[in-house]
Amino acid sequence: MLDFVERLTLYPWMIMESDITMLRNSGFPDSTILHIVLGCAHFNYLNRMADGIGIRFEYQTDVPESNSRASVPEQAIMTQPVSPRIVGTRPGWIASLDSEGTRDQLRPRQNLYLLLSYNPEARDLACEWRSYQLSETSQLDATVRHQLGLYISGLNGCEYSAYWLKKDLDNLGEPKLCGELLASGELPADLPASERVLFGHARRLTREPATTNEENINQLRQAGLDDHGILQLTMLCSYFSFENRVALGLGLAIESDP
Numbered sequence: 284m285l286d287f288v289e290r291l292t293l294y295p296w297m298i299m300e301s302d303i304t305m306l307r308n309s310g311f312p313d314s315t316i317l318h319i320v321l322g323c324a325h326f327n328y329l330n331r332m333a334d335g336i337g338i339r340f341e342y343q344t345d346v347p348e349s350n351s352r353a354s355v356p357e358q359a360i361m362t363q364p365v366s367p368r369i370v371g372t373r374p375g376w377i378a379s380l381d382s383e384g385t386r387d388q389l390r391p392r393q394n395l396y397l398l399l400s401y402n403p404e405a406r407d408l409a410c411e412w413r414s415y416q417l418s419e420t421s422q423l424d425a426t427v428r429h430q431l432g433l434y435i436s437g438l439n440g441c442e443y444s445a446y447w448l449k450k451d452l453d454n455l456g457e458p459k460l461c462g463e464l465l466a467s468g469e470l471p472a473d474l475p476a477s478e479r480v481l482f483g484h485a486r487r488l489t490r491e492p493a494t495t496n497e498e499n500i501n502q503l504r505q506a507g508l509d510d511h512g513i514l515q516l517t518m519l520c521s522y523f524s525f526e527n528r529v530a531l532g533l534g535l536a537i538e539s540d541p
Contacts, residue, residue: 284309288323295531296440303376303534313377314401320532321405328525334492335484335517337500374398376534392447394535395526416522417451422512423519426455427478430465431485431516432523437468438489441527443535480506481516488520 287302306316332338374394380401392413399406417432419425429451436444445466452462461471470482480502487495503513529535 284311284319288319291320291323291528291532292327295528298531298534300376300534316377317398317401317533320529324525324528324532327528328521331488331492331521331524332517334495335488335521336514337495337497374536391450391538393538395443395530398533398535412522413526416519420512420515422508423515426452426457427481428519429455430457430461431481431519433462433465434468434470434482435485435489435520435523436527437466438486439524439527439531441530443530443537444523444527446537477506481508484516485520488517489524 284306287298287306290302291298303316306319307313311319374397377398379397396406396410399409417425417428419428423431429448433445433448433452436442436448449459449462449466453459464471470479474482484495484499484503487499500513503516504510508516
């Protein structure tokens with residue numbers, strides 16, 4: 284279990300269905316495997332929130348506020364992404380409890396929510412949480428939010444999230460070439476300097492969250508964000524580190540279009 288959690292944290296793009304089989308062979312039923320994936324993904328969210336806005340310890344400790352741990356290797360070590368995870372009628376690598384009649388109510392991204400069906404309350408909250416993170420605000424419009432999510436999904440090699448974010452950006456009128464670059468973890472050459480700072484924060488939180496420092500926060504202020512905007516940005520980036528790991532850890536298949 285801990286080997287699986289370590290790989291899902293550090294190298295989420297490397298998780299394979301055989302990893303789920305190993306968990307089953309170790310005695311974990313599908314409902315527990317879901318909780319293992321969700322627990323790991325949730326702490327990837329929480330850790331990035333803490334690092335991304337510099338939350339300080341609330342208690343006396345000898346542990347330094349910053350640390351110099353070795354960073355995760357760059358994407359150069361990433362294995363070639365597999366083709367989109369279409370696996371017949373299966374939503375992913377674990378079983379779903381939802382009836383067939385529920386599926387039409389959950390499109391798009393139905394497979395994400397179908398595999399959360401062991402806990403309907405958590406499923407509904409996850410749906411609301413995603414909608415909240417992508418909702419436009421005065422400092423981060425809908426297009427930038429989707430672009431940031433797509434860029435992070437590209438860095439994590441998460442084709443499931445990238446597929447739907449690219450479709451959302453198509454609907455928002457964004458050029459397909461921009462979407463393809465972001466889905467590969469690359470930035471357009473003509474990206475404005477102020478937005479490049481936002482994407483730099485996204486990359487840092489995705490790959491090296493513990494390296495975030497106060498100067499990085501000041502750069503975001505200089506790019507036009509106030510502290511509320513910085514919090515929104517950090518929440519958005521942290522959320523996609525969560526969603527990508529849920530999708531990759533459960534082997535979500537990409538749904539066919541309605």
